[in-house]
Amino acid sequence: MRTKNRLEAKDSKYYKPEITHCPKCSEKLVYCHPVWRKTISTLEGEVKVINLGYRCDNETCSNDTTYRSAQAEHISMKHITYGMDVIANIGYLRFQEHKTRTEIMEILNEKQVKISDRQVQKLYERYALLLRANAKENAEGILNHVVKEHGGIILSIDGVQPEKGNETLYVIREVLSGTVLAAKNLKSSASTELMELIKPVMDWGFPIQAFVSDGQQSIRLAIEKLAPTIPYQYCQFHYFKDIAKPLVEKDRKLKTNIKKKLRGIRAVERKIDQMGTKTHEAEIAEDYIAAIRSVLLDDGKPPFDLPGMRVYERSKAIKTSMEKCRDKKGDYST
Structure with missing residues (x-):
């Protein structure tokens, strides 16, 4: 028993052959039947593709080829319901x-x-x-x-x-x-x-x-x-990766220690949520929390891009920005 197609396409696309006239007799090709149709999952969504077949309608012509769209053929491989982009x-x-x-x-x-x-x-x-x-x-x-x-x-x-x-x-x-x-x-x-x-x-x-x-x-x-x-x-x-292993290990410890000190942002978020009406200061604090959260997710590619040093530099930049903000507007810590 054939299983139900798990894909549900909202749109359908019809493709015609790129050539419009018979290569032998130059008569215009006419539609005969769909060569194939299937629902394809692409990075842009699910789409139903219908590749239309055309052939020469001239009875005196010996060309019995059914022509199809090359563009449609390039969307996915045969027997595959995923697009080439996937x-x-x-x-x-x-x-x-x-x-x-x-x-x-x-x-x-x-x-x-x-x-x-x-x-x-x-x-x-x-x-x-x-x-x-x-x-x-x-x-x-x-x-x-x-x-x-x-x-x-x-x-x-x-x-x-x-x-x-x-x-x-x-x-x-x-x-x-x-x-x-x-x-x-x-x-x-x-x-x-x-x-x-x-x-x-x-x-x-x-x-x-x-x-x-x-x-x-x-x-x-x-x-x-x-x-x-x-x-x-x-x-x-x-x-370089092998000779840098001692340095990479120290950098890993630096990254771990810095991230441990940044783990308290959830408590700050709870305080902001409990405030009811958000103040301008609370909105600024949320922006800094988002920046710190991005640091926690940041990573590098050792040995040339050390993740610990990257986290250190980004954390230092956030700290400098917060200190400048505090000096200008006062201490808004909650």
Whole structure:
């Protein structure tokens, strides 16, 4: 029994083919039937899409092709009820923001996209599939330009595991251009499986100047077996991250201590709520509470953007502002 569609679209969009005349006889195409229709969940809301089919009505013409809208086909993938914008957003949150499957689900739900963590995983796999399918075709022109300008390409290899126990997604990028060349989910991080990922990229024939990775032993072994004469470098970001661990630990303690001293804002909020009629001073206090709350949620990206120092600087700026306000208007503490 077919389950009821969980999506309820308020709007419907009809799409016609981009070509209006038959390529063979030049007769005008006429509507025949809807090629497909489905409700799609996008970042902008749920919409019902109907892709209309048109064909040549000339009886003497041998063209029996049913033409459809390419624009409609680009809205979502076949057998998927989510838009390509949702799939792209999942890829961005995973690769750029390093969010977990559950975190991605929560972010999309806040954007009114109905999705479960299991569906996030499926769309995440589709995103990786799209990367693999288009990598070589889209990358060759960019790589030719890089080789012409720099004499060769530099490859970085990194693995991302959304959650423990899941497959690890390994991605190969060209460093100088930032182009993704390959992406594949691997059940094992063994050097033999990594070699099967790296070798097809090497077979493209572009001169490789160096490899860069986070120092993972299996990656280094795979590179050593495939390209023993090509230089290998430990990723500078991971290098700085390792040597900065003592500083990051002290910064973490600084952040924790500062945030402990800012935890009393809820009591101030209660006093303001009990006042009944809000005064101008109470409104100012609410603005400062909002600023302090944003500090509590603030975070950085060590080792180059230390969260403790960021919280310290923002807290100091709020304190300076409050002192100036008190000096000008008097002490409005409640």
